[in-house]
Amino acid sequence: MADRIDANRAGGNASGARAAVAQRSALDPRVPVLVQPFKRLVEEGFITELTVTFTPMGTECKGKADSRLAAVEGSGLDTTTHYPVGRLAAAAEKGQLALPPKRGKKGAKSGPAENLPTKSLCKKDFENTTPEKLQARINEIAASAGGGPLVGRVRSANMFTGTQTTSYGDWWASANGAARAASLAQKRHFDTFSDEEKNALRRLQCPFRGTAEFAVSAEAADDEDQ
Numbered sequence: 001m002a003d004r005i006d007a008n009r010a011g012g013n014a015s016g017a018r019a020a021v022a023q024r025s026a027l028d029p030r031v032p033v034l035v036q037p038f039k040r041l042v043e044e045g046f047i048t049e050l051t052v053t054f055t056p057m058g059t060e061c062k063g064k065a066d067s068r069l070a071a072v073e074g075s076g077l078d079t080t081t082h083y084p085v086g087r088l089a090a091a092a093e094k095g096q097l098a099l100p101p102k103r104g105k106k107g108a109k110s111g112p113a114e115n116l117p118t119k120s121l122c123k124k125d126f127e128n129t130t131p132e133k134l135q136a137r138i139n140e141i142a143a144s145a146g147g148g149p150l151v152g153r154v155r156s157a158n159m160f161t162g163t164q165t166t167s168y169g170d171w172w173a174s175a176n177g178a179a180r181a182a183s184l185a186q187k188r189h190f191d192t193f194s195d196e197e198k199n200a201l202r203r204l205q206c207p208f209r210g211t212a213e214f215a216v217s218a219e220a221a222d223d224e225d226q
Contacts, residue, residue, distance in 0.1 A: 037089055041069075044143060045209040046097050047088055048079070061085045068139070068205040069097060072132060096136035119145040121185040126197040134200065138184050138207040147212025150183045154214070157182040157190075165215045172206040180204075 034042060034050075041047045050063040062082040069088065070077040072095035077083060091097075116122060118141070125137055142150060147168055154160045159179040160171070172180065177199035182190055184201070 037092060038085060041088070041092055041097075044139065046092055047085075049082075050085070051082070063088050065091070068135060069095070071095075071135075071205060072097070095132045097139060117141075117186070117189070119149065119186070120189050121181065121193075122189045123192050123197075126193070126200065131200075131203055135204050135207070138201070138204060141184055142207035147208055147210045150208055151212050151214055153186070154179060154183045157187070160214050162214055163216060165213055168208050168210070168212040168214070169206045171214055172208075177202045 032052075033039075038047070038050070042050055045066055046069045047063045048066045051061070053060045053062075061084070063085055064082055065075075065077045065079060065088055067079055069075070069091055070079050072091045075091035075094070077088070077091055116124060116137075121138065121141060125134065129137075150168060151160075154171075154175075157179075159175075159182050162171070172183075175183075178195075180201040181193055181198040184207070185193070
């Protein structure tokens with residue numbers, strides 16, 4: 001009797017283990033949920049398309065990179081080819097794209113990259129930087145500040161002279177370095193930038209992929225700069 005009880009218990013534990021494994025690896029196609037960093041990469045538009053293919057032979061997951069991710073030095077990516085998600089994630093990590101800001105340990109001394117404004121470029125951002133690092137930084141600022149302030153800063157600086165409503169992305173494509181800097185920096189920081197630092201932004205991709213617009217009929221306000 002004891003042997004049968006022990007066997008039943010063992011069988012029950014084995015069944016429970018198999019069920020736990022199946023539960024962890026199962027995907028409900030009606031409510032798919034991504035883990036990090038892929039959730040952030042998709043939400044911020046670095047991965048423009050993500051597909052998972054199920055076949056009797058197994059599962060395959062590939063995605064397309066946007067221009068910012070493809071521009072990471074040495075990535076070898078383009079914006080039309082489907083790549084394995086591991087390769088996309090590796091490029092994003094190398095370019096420091098869509099990654100949350102690193103937090104120092106409590107009590108640790110601040111490093112040179114710490115204590116930067118969360119919603120504005122500052123002078124320190126241009127010290128010993130690279131295009132990839134600067135791109136990652138403006139991506140963080142745009143995500144933190146939101147579209148309204150980005151638009152409002154440009155209007156406050158009188159650097160939008162359009163006569164038709166246009167999206168922030170379209171505006172960015174034709175904006176010069178000074179206008180881009182005005183959008184990404186509070187005035188007290190913007191006033192400290194050199195022309196060379198402002199022009200460094202001309203080589204970067206648009207950091208905001210939301211629906212913010214320069215609406216001709218309404219002025220946008222940047223509350224934090226009032």
